Amino acid sequence: MTFRITTKYCAACSLILLVCAQSVFAASRLAARTKSSGNTWIIFVGVLGIFGVIAAIGVYLDKVRSDKIAAFAGSLGLTYRSKPTASDLSLPSGCHLMGIGHGHTIRNILEAVQTPALGFTLFDLQYTVGSGRNASTYQQTVSRMQSSLLCLPSFILFPGTIFSKLGETIMGRKDIDFSDSPVFSEAFVLRGDDDTAIRALFSPKLRQALEATAKLTIEGNADHLFIFRAGHRLKPEEFSATIEQDKKILALFFEAQEAGVAAES
Numbered sequence: 524m525t526f527r528i529t530t531k532y533c534a535a536c537s538l539i540l541l542v543c544a545q546s547v548f549a550a551s552r553l554a555a556r557t558k559s560s561g562n563t564w565i566i567f568v569g570v571l572g573i574f575g576v577i578a579a580i581g582v583y584l585d586k587v588r589s590d591k592i593a594a595f596a597g598s599l600g601l602t603y604r605s606k607p608t609a610s611d612l613s614l615p616s617g618c619h620l621m622g623i624g625h626g627h628t629i630r631n632i633l634e635a636v637q638t639p640a641l642g643f644t645l646f647d648l649q650y651t652v653g654s655g656r657n658a659s660t661y662q663q664t665v666s667r668m669q670s671s672l673l674c675l676p677s678f679i680l681f682p683g684t685i686f687s688k689l690g691e692t693i694m695g696r697k698d699i700d701f702s703d704s705p706v707f708s709e710a711f712v713l714r715g716d717d718d719t720a721i722r723a724l725f726s727p728k729l730r731q732a733l734e735a736t737a738k739l740t741i742e743g744n745a746d747h748l749f750i751f752r753a754g755h756r757l758k759p760e761e762f763s764a765t766i767e768q769d770k771k772i773l774a775l776f777f778e779a780q781e782a783g784v785a786a787e788s
Contacts, residue, residue: 699725
């Protein structure tokens with residue numbers, strides 16, 4: 524029988540080890556209460572060893588993922604970097620995620636398109652919200668597109684939830700709705716300072732097309748467009764479809780922008 528280590532297998536091992544670690548830690552507390560101090564240090568060494576194994580599994584899975592992304596990039600002749608260069612550190616600039624939490628780091632940079640007219644880059648972004656026991660770390664893949672041909676009003680479009688609607692009511696944050704697009708207005712929250720410019724950009728055709736992407740967050744400002752699914756880090760096999768989808772979304776914004784300019788002429 525051939526034994527093969529898979530991602531699911533490693534994830535299961537991580538869960539098992541975590542449960543074991545909790546049990547060992549509980550045992551150490553019990554030993555402390557019963558003054559069995561002679562064996563306490565052994566228990567703590569065991570706990571450290573278990574967490575070391577869990578960390579090693581995480582490193583291994585990240586390495587497997589990076590290798591698969593590198594192979595994908597190589598098959599298409601794309602540029603890929605597992606670690607950011609100094610210039611890569613500015614990739615998330617302008618995205619609202621940089622204002623959430625702390626400890627922002629990026630890695631796995633994939634240049635899907637690099638031409639004088641368009642820079643289209645995907646990267647993994649990680650950040651932490653809170654501290655201590657209340658800390659939560661988030662990882663997701665972000666698509667960043669920059670083009671001198673873009674001239675977008677500042678906006679953010681994200682999935683509408685009961686919490687976002689509640690926030691609108693409590694904090695008075697304005698959601699730009701369209702009476703002729705009830706499905707779009709229900710699926711998304713659209714916000715920005717220039718109501719007129721945003722309404723002009725989000726044409727009926729653009730709204731209808733975006734209804735099929737209701738889980739995405741899209742953020743635009745001047746010559747930048749960011750697209751991502753909150754809290755979702757792409758699997759290597761998802762990169763190809765995501766690149767094509769994001770290209771189509773960018774094309775929709777180009778078309779809507781040109782239509783708006785033509786209407787003003």
